Amino acid sequence: MEKDTHFILGVYDDEDVLLQAVEKVRSTGVKIHEVFTPYPVHGLEDVLGYKRSRLPIAAFLFGILGTSLAMTMQFYMMRFDWPMIIGGKDYAAFPDFIPVGFEMTVLLAAFGMVGVFMISSNLKPWAQPRIFDERSSDDKHIMAIDLANNSTMEEEKIREILASSGATEINKKSFE
Amino acid sequence: MQVTSSVRQPLITGGKTYHDVTHDVSRQVEGKPSMLWFLAFLTAAGVLALGSIALIATLWEGIGMWGLNKTVGWAWDITNFVWWVGIGHAGTLISAVLLLFRQKWRTSINRAAEAMTIFAVICAAMFPVIHMGRPWLGAYWALPLPNTFGSLWVNFNSPLLWDVFAISTYFSVSLVFWYIGLIPDFATIRDRATGLRKTIYGALSFGWDGAAKTWMRYESVSLILAGLATPLVLSVHTIVSFDFATSVIPGWHTTIFPPYFVAGAIFSGFAMVLTLMIITRKVFKLEDYITIGHIELMNIVIIITGSIVGIAYITEFFIAWYSGVEAEQYAFINRATGPYWWAYWSMMTCNVISPQLFWIKKIRTSIIATFILSLVVNIGMWFERFVIIVTSLHRDYLPSSWAMFYPTWADVGVYLFTFGLFFTLFFLFAKFFPVINMAEVKSVLKSSSEKVHK
Numbered sequence: 001m002e003k004d005t006h007f008i009l010g011v012y013d014d015e016d017v018l019l020q021a022v023e024k025v026r027s028t029g030v031k032i033h034e035v036f037t038p039y040p041v042h043g044l045e046d047v048l049g050y051k052r053s054r055l056p057i058a059a060f061l062f063g064i065l066g067t068s069l070a071m072t073m074q075f076y077m078m079r080f081d082w083p084m085i086i087g088g089k090d091y092a093a094f095p096d097f098i099p100v101g102f103e104m105t106v107l108l109a110a111f112g113m114v115g116v117f118m119i120s121s122n123l124k125p126w127a128q129p130r131i132f133d134e135r136s137s138d139d140k141h142i143m144a145i146d147l148a149n150n151s152t153m154e155e156e157k158i159r160e161i162l163a164s165s166g167a168t169e170i171n172k173k174s175f176e
Numbered sequence: 177m178q179v180t181s182s183v184r185q186p187l188i189t190g191g192k193t194y195h196d197v198t199h200d201v202s203r204q205v206e207g208k209p210s211m212l213w214f215l216a217f218l219t220a221a222g223v224l225a226l227g228s229i230a231l232i233a234t235l236w237e238g239i240g241m242w243g244l245n246k247t248v249g250w251a252w253d254i255t256n257f258v259w260w261v262g263i264g265h266a267g268t269l270i271s272a273v274l275l276l277f278r279q280k281w282r283t284s285i286n287r288a289a290e291a292m293t294i295f296a297v298i299c300a301a302m303f304p305v306i307h308m309g310r311p312w313l314g315a316y317w318a319l320p321l322p323n324t325f326g327s328l329w330v331n332f333n334s335p336l337l338w339d340v341f342a343i344s345t346y347f348s349v350s351l352v353f354w355y356i357g358l359i360p361d362f363a364t365i366r367d368r369a370t371g372l373r374k375t376i377y378g379a380l381s382f383g384w385d386g387a388a389k390t391w392m393r394y395e396s397v398s399l400i401l402a403g404l405a406t407p408l409v410l411s412v413h414t415i416v417s418f419d420f421a422t423s424v425i426p427g428w429h430t431t432i433f434p435p436y437f438v439a440g441a442i443f444s445g446f447a448m449v450l451t452l453m454i455i456t457r458k459v460f461k462l463e464d465y466i467t468i469g470h471i472e473l474m475n476i477v478i479i480i481t482g483s484i485v486g487i488a489y490i491t492e493f494f495i496a497w498y499s500g501v502e503a504e505q506y507a508f509i510n511r512a513t514g515p516y517w518w519a520y521w522s523m524m525t526c527n528v529i530s531p532q533l534f535w536i537k538k539i540r541t542s543i544i545a546t547f548i549l550s551l552v553v554n555i556g557m558w559f560e561r562f563v564i565i566v567t568s569l570h571r572d573y574l575p576s577s578w579a580m581f582y583p584t585w586a587d588v589g590v591y592l593f594t595f596g597l598f599f600t601l602f603f604l605f606a607k608f609f610p611v612i613n614m615a616e617v618k619s620v621l622k623s624s625s626e627k628v629h630k
Contacts, residue, residue: 036388037388038194038360038364039618040391041391052396077330082329099411114356114401130385131385132385137364138195138367139195139198
């Protein structure tokens with residue numbers, strides 16, 4: 001990164017206080033960079049104004065791909081490439097192809113969706129995440145505010161807003 | 177700062193704070209292993225080593241080492257396979273089906289139950305692979321790779337092939353589901369650690385930072401994976417039951433098999449979860465996380481599935497008589513009164529009668545009673561598969577080829593091998609991975625929002 005970035009961090013103890021604080025802070029016009037929590041806090045994405053994840057769509061599309069691949073493979077192998085009579089059944093014994101079709105649907109949907117999740121959230125073994133506060137994976141909720149994005153507001157003013165919203169600690173963190 | 181509601185019992189006892197949860201679970205990973213753990217691990221590894229003699233002998237000499245004969249072509253191997261797959265059903269059921277039903281008590285046990293699922297499926301998969309005789313050629317028989325050993329392609333009309341797809345899909349999807357859940361907890365351990373441990377758990381945590389946006393996607397992924405895993409878990413044992421149900425062997429050729437096998441799988445899986453969790457909570461001092469309440473709820477699932485299994489046994493018997501098919505009637509009379517009567521009645525006692533004891537509250541909230549009964553159920557479920565497989569085969573359509581099955585030392589040894597493998601993997605997991613899903617437990621710690629709604 002070419003220049004330093006500075007963040008003001010609000011530390012919250014309680015998830016319900018956090019939810020109200022996010023609403024309060026956003027209503028004053030302060031832009032929140034991100035909130036880091038030790039566990040999923042329900043409703044947080046709504047008060048932060050995040051759009052719903054489109055991962056279910058990815059899962060659906062990968063699922064369809066799985067079904068089509070499985071069906072194409074089975075019909076190609078059993079009906080066209082090397083037709084054999086097995087147990088007096090039709091070459092294209094559609095009902096027999098359902099189990100493998102189902103399993104491949106689930107397999108591709110699950111792996112495809114998880115793959116998209118990993119890429120979109122930048123999850124990979126060699127990732128070096130910015131850890132704002134190590135307690136955010138233990139028992140504290142951390143609200144990070146990027147000073148560069150809130151240049152119209154004084155740092156002191158932001159600290160005041162955070163303090164009045166119920167933050168138990170207010171810290172500053174800079175990254176190179 | 178545990179906030180309790182006046183209407184709901186807390187899921188986690190002992191007034192734990194969020195930090196206590198982190199500490200209680202992480203300290204197992206961070207501390208030096210206890211003597212008890214070493215002892216348990218070495219025992220498991222010893223059984224694994226001992227069993228591998230039988231495994232190597234079987235691979236070297238071929239499956240003639242087993243007690244199979246021309247009449248009984250499937251015996252211990254397939255019994256063990258179905259038994260292990262059945263045990264492997266509880267983990268995904270707990271994490272997926274109970275997630276969809278919003279049963280929050282699952283959070284304390286889902287991690288270990290999923291680990292158990294994965295290890296049990298590995299053990300299960302060993303048996304069909306060894307039974308191929310020459311497993312190094314197995315890829316040609318199991319996967320759609322063109323070859324000239326038989327037909328050009330694998331046979332997609334065969335339930336044995338469906339099983340290959342079902343078990344491998346189940347294994348890999350369960351593994352992914354389990355790992356996604358582990359990522360935030362690895363990050364917790366990373367943030368507490370220094371040095372090499374920080375590097376290792378940092379890599380394992382995939383750079384998790386707990387951002388609200390990532391949690392939102394994580395929740396979405398968990399829900400969809402649960403939605404996919406629910407029909408998947410039901411399909412796996414359904415397809416395992418097709419291995420039997422689609423063949424024309426009396427005692428196997430019945431339409432009741434899929435639901436009956438699925439209920440049996442959940443039944444034995446919960447029993448195994450109980451066996452393991454009762455030991456784990458004791459060894460790792462997690463009594464506040466896996467409470468008597470959890471044990472009681474699992475025992476209730478055992479009563480329900482045990483009763484379904486009991487009804488299935490009786491229905492099978494009735495339908496055999498009602499069908500008017502002589503071979504079918506004989507197969508069932510032979511099960512109950514023939515040379516394998518002891519296996520049949522062991523199964524009936526262990527699976528139908530013993531779980532009914534859980535109707536008594538004193539028994540289902542007693543740890544010792546639960547532990548003993550969970551072992552009884554697992555023994556019973558092994559006998560169920562043995563009865564279905566061996567008693568249906570040993571007296572076939574031709575009385576001249578009737579035979580008995582006697583296991584050899586290699587049969588016993590390969591079964592021991594999988595026990596060693598299962599427990600070695602489980603003890604390694606229990607030491608190096610967080611055995612309780614910290615993030616999810618934290619999310620159910622509060623049962624009310626008193627702090628803001630005064």
